[in-house]
Amino acid sequence: MADTAVATREGAADTGRPGFLKRTLLHNLPAKIAAIPMMAAVLVVFVGCTIWTVYYSFTNSRLLPTGKFVGFDQYERLFSTSRWNVSVTNLITYGVMSLVFTLGIGFLLAVLMDQKIRLESAFRTIMLYPFALSFIVTGLVWQWIMNPTLGLQGTMRNLGWTNFTFDWIANPRMVLFALLIAGLWQGVGFCMVLMLAGLRGVDEEIWKAARVDGIPTWRTYISIVLPMMRGVLVTAVVLIGSGIVRLYDLVVALTNGGPGISSEVPAKYVYNYMFSGGNIGQGLAAATMMLVTVLIIMIPWAYLEFGGKGRRA
Amino acid sequence: MKKFAVVAAMATALLGSTSVFAADLEVTHWWTSAGEAAAVAEFARVFEEETGNHWVDSALAGSGTGANPVIISRIIGGDPMGATQMNTGRDAEELIQAGLIRDLTPIADELGVKDFYVDASLLDPCTYDGKIYCFPVNIHSWDWLWLSTKAYEKIGQPVPKDWNEYVASWPALQEAGILPFGLATGWPFSGIPGVLMAGIGGSDLVLAINRDKDAEAVRGPEFRKVAEALDSLRQVVSPETMVPTFGDVGTQLLEGTAAGNIHGDWLQADLQVAGGVPGEDYECLPALGLGDQLSGGGDSFYFPVLPEGTDQAVIDAQTALAKTVISPEAQLAFNLKKGSMPIRTDIDLSGANACMKKALTFLDKGLLPSGDFALSSDTQQQLQDLNTEFLDDDSITVDDYIERYASIIESAD
Numbered sequence: 001m002a003d004t005a006v007a008t009r010e011g012a013a014d015t016g017r018p019g020f021l022k023r024t025l026l027h028n029l030p031a032k033i034a035a036i037p038m039m040a041a042v043l044v045v046f047v048g049c050t051i052w053t054v055y056y057s058f059t060n061s062r063l064l065p066t067g068k069f070v071g072f073d074q075y076e077r078l079f080s081t082s083r084w085n086v087s088v089t090n091l092i093t094y095g096v097m098s099l100v101f102t103l104g105i106g107f108l109l110a111v112l113m114d115q116k117i118r119l120e121s122a123f124r125t126i127m128l129y130p131f132a133l134s135f136i137v138t139g140l141v142w143q144w145i146m147n148p149t150l151g152l153q154g155t156m157r158n159l160g161w162t163n164f165t166f167d168w169i170a171n172p173r174m175v176l177f178a179l180l181i182a183g184l185w186q187g188v189g190f191c192m193v194l195m196l197a198g199l200r201g202v203d204e205e206i207w208k209a210a211r212v213d214g215i216p217t218w219r220t221y222i223s224i225v226l227p228m229m230r231g232v233l234v235t236a237v238v239l240i241g242s243g244i245v246r247l248y249d250l251v252v253a254l255t256n257g258g259p260g261i262s263s264e265v266p267a268k269y270v271y272n273y274m275f276s277g278g279n280i281g282q283g284l285a286a287a288t289m290m291l292v293t294v295l296i297i298m299i300p301w302a303y304l305e306f307g308g309k310g311r312r313a
Numbered sequence: 314m315k316k317f318a319v320v321a322a323m324a325t326a327l328l329g330s331t332s333v334f335a336a337d338l339e340v341t342h343w344w345t346s347a348g349e350a351a352a353v354a355e356f357a358r359v360f361e362e363e364t365g366n367h368w369v370d371s372a373l374a375g376s377g378t379g380a381n382p383v384i385i386s387r388i389i390g391g392d393p394m395g396a397t398q399m400n401t402g403r404d405a406e407e408l409i410q411a412g413l414i415r416d417l418t419p420i421a422d423e424l425g426v427k428d429f430y431v432d433a434s435l436l437d438p439c440t441y442d443g444k445i446y447c448f449p450v451n452i453h454s455w456d457w458l459w460l461s462t463k464a465y466e467k468i469g470q471p472v473p474k475d476w477n478e479y480v481a482s483w484p485a486l487q488e489a490g491i492l493p494f495g496l497a498t499g500w501p502f503s504g505i506p507g508v509l510m511a512g513i514g515g516s517d518l519v520l521a522i523n524r525d526k527d528a529e530a531v532r533g534p535e536f537r538k539v540a541e542a543l544d545s546l547r548q549v550v551s552p553e554t555m556v557p558t559f560g561d562v563g564t565q566l567l568e569g570t571a572a573g574n575i576h577g578d579w580l581q582a583d584l585q586v587a588g589g590v591p592g593e594d595y596e597c598l599p600a601l602g603l604g605d606q607l608s609g610g611g612d613s614f615y616f617p618v619l620p621e622g623t624d625q626a627v628i629d630a631q632t633a634l635a636k637t638v639i640s641p642e643a644q645l646a647f648n649l650k651k652g653s654m655p656i657r658t659d660i661d662l663s664g665a666n667a668c669m670k671k672a673l674t675f676l677d678k679g680l681l682p683s684g685d686f687a688l689s690s691d692t693q694q695q696l697q698d699l700n701t702e703f704l705d706d707d708s709i710t711v712d713d714y715i716e717r718y719a720s721i722i723e724s725a726d
Binding site (some may be wrong): 030064081082127148149167169170172173182256257258259260261262272273275276278282 | 367407411439499553695
């Protein structure tokens, strides 16, 4: 209540005073000047290149962006291509699973880590370590582990368990789970560290109050601590989400889209058609569809999150 | 454009500071396997010995699919190398249109290339508006069936003489626990459908589809045989038995754990490095033992236009290299190591092995245009996607495959 009152009073004072525009422009001028290069970069690189991308997705450009305007032809071809449709389905499946498991396991690990255990920093380092490896290295490591003849399956069979089967990487129906394992191995540690920071940010007094009220620990975590960690959760979701949409290098290193086309992803389609296929128009149409998907998810969320003015401090 | 100017200026400054007479020339290529590396070293040796210039080797990893984009973006981005290898084909067409590739017509006229190239059609992909922009340096053909002598010794059968006998031997091989068809993951599969088309479908079918883009030919009975061959092939290939690289398939053939493989003639370079002897350790059947023509692709050398202000010595070195790569001495040394056919036959090829000699007799009948020659890289990519999907997904029937193949050919440009 107090927050809202203060905000209204300041707002009224601002607009009421003369020279409001001038004051807004000149207020903290050095900071604004310092921000100009960054703003220019954002405008040119992000906004400018996005417009460029969308524009050329409506042309029949091949190796160089020189094509004629052809309307929605590239998009028609895109959605009649089974490789693209498989890519999109794969990304959705992988994305949902990855988001749920990364957040779930990350939170669980953070809670375990929060139990005032010994050697916490050692465990934290071990958990975070895979995050220091690139997706290419992660992919190659897991490719060897999961290779049916050379990896885990081969080793177990050589040791005598002849029925042991772990061929997910060669199985079209399971290959997405193989990707998921490698992705989780790499990403969970980072999510855990974020969550742990969030947990540590919760005031000790709240725990004491909950204990006095006789609320069980698990209930405190879910109903009190978790809602208080909203900021950390949002950060984690954004980071994991952007990692999912741009998923490319892990697939290239681990499966290269195979077996067949069963682990293809949109970013790989974009790359293949722009560079090896020499068809910029088709690649950009696919890139634009990736952008549209992100916007469809982001806009309602951003509206809910930041739309209600003054709702959050 | 401004960025381009800056990069060009920087490149000029760097290039301008190099020495006066002997110039450094950066050459990019993706010849990285054991046999290929040995072959390209021959080019470098002849170039340095004959002209006194220095060959700066920039080998790129990732073969055609990985290295080609790097090469193209360097040329487009205003940071051209002195010379580069690319597959003979239409990949560089738009670079030529944009004026980024040096016109080699004066050199070609001086040397009289049209007279000594074994098949004038080899120069077609290099020719644009009557001018020549690249020199093919070898003839590569995918159309080879490699068979393991050891595997057939194990099952006590003679080594097959053609594709049909080979297919007939699969059940016996499987019973003996030998892989009928060894295959590496990734791109090695991409050439196989084309080989089946040339071998089983015949030369007319290849011309009708690749050159004339005739979708009705795809729906015809000849192509159905090809699709059915691919269908039977996918029954004996599974992702679980695939090996990481084509060199590993070569090892499988020499060990006798896999009986056969369709792969380009560059596999032979690796077989030789591993100590295999043609006729004893492995057999080679050009055009699957059925056809009498090979579809030729290969590698070409392109020379990008260097930024303005480049030292004349570097440009002269480019000229010298262009002459070197097609000179008799370099052709002989390079192709014997590479396992490919030379682009000129007016040289002494007595050092060639049994397989290459077989191939040389095919050359007299001219070359079939391979997909690389005749189809744009966009169409090739679409066909490759279709083939990859078909190989793995048994729910796609032969009829579906033919129909989708036909619609890609219909929209090909």
